[in-house]
Amino acid sequence: MLNNVLRRVGYGLLVVLLVTFSVSLLLSLAPGSVAQTILGEEATPDNIAALNAALGYDRPFIVQYVDWLWHAIRGDLGTSPITYIPVTESILQRLPVTLEIAVLALLISLVIAIPLAVLAASRPGSMIDRLISALTSVFLSVPAFVAGPILIFFFAVSLNWFPALGWVPLERGDLGANLRAALLPAFAAGITEIAAFQRVFRADLISTLREDYVSAARAKGLGKNYVMFRHAFRPSSFSLLTISGLSLARLIGGTIVVEMLFVLPGLGQFISSSVMTNDIVAVQGTVAFIAVVFVVMNMLVDLSYGIVDPRVRRAPTAKKRKVAKKEEVAA
C-alpha cells in the first residue's frame, strides 16, 4: 500500500516538474522580454538589456527555470512586471471565486444528474430512459459560451431573477447575493458535466440492481424505492465520486469562459487579462498553478481508490481496471 502511494506520488511529482518546465520553456520563446514590457515602446536596447540583466533574464534558460522552481516551491511565483503585485498573492486572491464557481457547478450538475440517473435506471430501455438519454445529449452539446448568453438573456434580462454580471464577495456577509451572482455562471460552466454523471451512475445502478442481494431484497417484498435508495444507491456511487473529482479539477481550469462573460474576478479572468497585457510572469505562474492543481487532484482520486475500496490496495485489481476503463470511456 505505502509503496503504491509513494510510487504514485513520485510519478505525480515528475509530471508536475515536466509541466512547469514545459510552461517555462514555451513562454521563454515569447518575443520581447520582461524588461521591454516594463520600460515600454520608447526604451533603448541598452536600457532593456541592462534591466534584463538586473532582473536575471539574461541567464541561460535552464538557470532561470531552476531559479523559478526554487522560488515556486517556497510559494513565490514571481512578481508581475506590469502591476508589481506578487503573482502568488493575485492567485490566492482570485482562487476563492473560481473555487466557488467550480464547486457550485459540480453540485448543480450532480443535483440534476442523480435523479435523472435513478429515473432512467429504474426502467432501463423504456421511453423515459431514452428521453433522459436524449436530454443529457442535449446538455452535453451546450458549451459554456453558448449556455452563458442564453441564460443571461432569459434569467437576467427577461425575468430579471439574477444579475447579468458582476460578483458579490462572500466576505461582504451577504450569502444570498453571493449565490445569486454565482448561480448562472456555475450552471453555464457545469451543464456539460451532467451527461457524464448521469450515464456513469445509471450504468452502475443498472449493474448493481442485477446483483443477487438486490433480487433477495425484492423477494423479501421490499418496495422498489426502498431497494433503490437503501440497497443499490450507495454501492453504485463509487465511479460517480471518482469522476466528480476529475470533473472538479477540469472545472477549476475551465471557468475562464464564464468568468470573462459574467465579469467575475477569478483565476480564468486573471489568465485572460494577463495574456492580453502580455504579462508573461503572471501567465507562467497561473498556468503552472492550475496544472499542478490538476495533477494533484488526479493523484488524490487515484489514491482514494485504496481508501474507498480496500480491494485495490495492493496491485491493480479488476475493480480498479474497471474504473480506469470507465474513465477512459468518460474522457
Add this chain to the structure above:
Amino acid sequence: MIPTTSISIRTKKSLRPTSAKSGVPYVAPMRRQFSALVWFSYIWIGLVVFAAVFAPILPIPAYDAVAGPGRLPPSFSNGSFELWLGTDAVGRSLLSRLVYGAQVSLVVGTVATTVGVLLGTLLGLIAGYFRGAIDWVITLVADVILSFPVLVLLLAVTAIFSPSIWVILIGLSVSSIPTFLRITRANTMAWASRDFVRAAKNMGAGNARILTREVLPNVVPSIAAYIPLVIAALIVAEGSLSFLGLGIPPPTPSWGGMINAGAAVLRNAPYMVFVPATVLFLTVFALNQAGEHLRLKFDRTLQS
C-alpha cells in the same frame, strides 16, 4: 483532455435481465431506437460540410459585404433569402457569416483531429506494442499534455504568438493527441496478445509489418469512432477561444466570435446570439450523436 464526456448508451443486450419487476417478458427495444436523431445528425453534418466546401460558389454575399440594413431580426419576410437569418450590427448577412464560419470550424476541427489521429495512433501503437521504457515515456508525455486544461494551454500559446489560425491548429492538435494515444495504446495491448499476432511473429514477420498489417487494421475502427467526438470537442474549444477574442482574428467570421459579438448587444438584438448558438449547438450535437452511433457499432470495448 477533451472536455467531452460521452459515454455510450448501454447496448440493449445488457438490459435484458432487469425485467423481474413486472413479470412480463422483457422485449428488447427496437433496433431503430434513436435512428431519427442519428439520421438527422448525419444529414445536418452533411449540410454543414456542403455549405463549408461550396461557400465561395453558393449564391450568398461575401461574409464582409453589407447585405442589408443593420440589426435586422431574422424573418422570412425579409425579402431575399440571405436576409432570412437577419443581419449583424453593420448589416452583414448572418447566413453568409454562418456559412463561412462553418469553414473555419470544420477546417480547424478536421485538420487538428487528423494530426492528433496520426501522431496519437503512431505513438499509441509504439507504446502499446513495445511496452517497457518507451511506453513509460510516451505515457508520461501524454499525462503532461493532459495536465493542461485545453483552454489554458491555448491561452498560454496565444500569449506567446499572436492569435492566428496556425497557432490554434497547433495548440488543438497537441491537445487532441493524448485521447487517440490512449485509445490506440489500450487497443494495441489487447490485440498484440492475440494468437494471430503471435503466429505472424513466429512466421518471421518484423515488428513494422506486424504493427501495420496485423494490429493497425483492428485498431482503426475504435479510433475512427472517436473522431466525430473529438472534432466536436475541438470545435467547442475553437469557439471558446474565438468567444474570448483570442481565436480566429476578424474579419474572418467564426461561430464563437459571432456569439461574442451578439452577447454584447444581448438586450437589444438577442437573435444575434441565438442564431449562431443554434447552429453551433446543432453541429456539436450532431457530431456527438454520430460519434456515439459509430462507437456502439465499432468500439469493441462497449460490446459485451
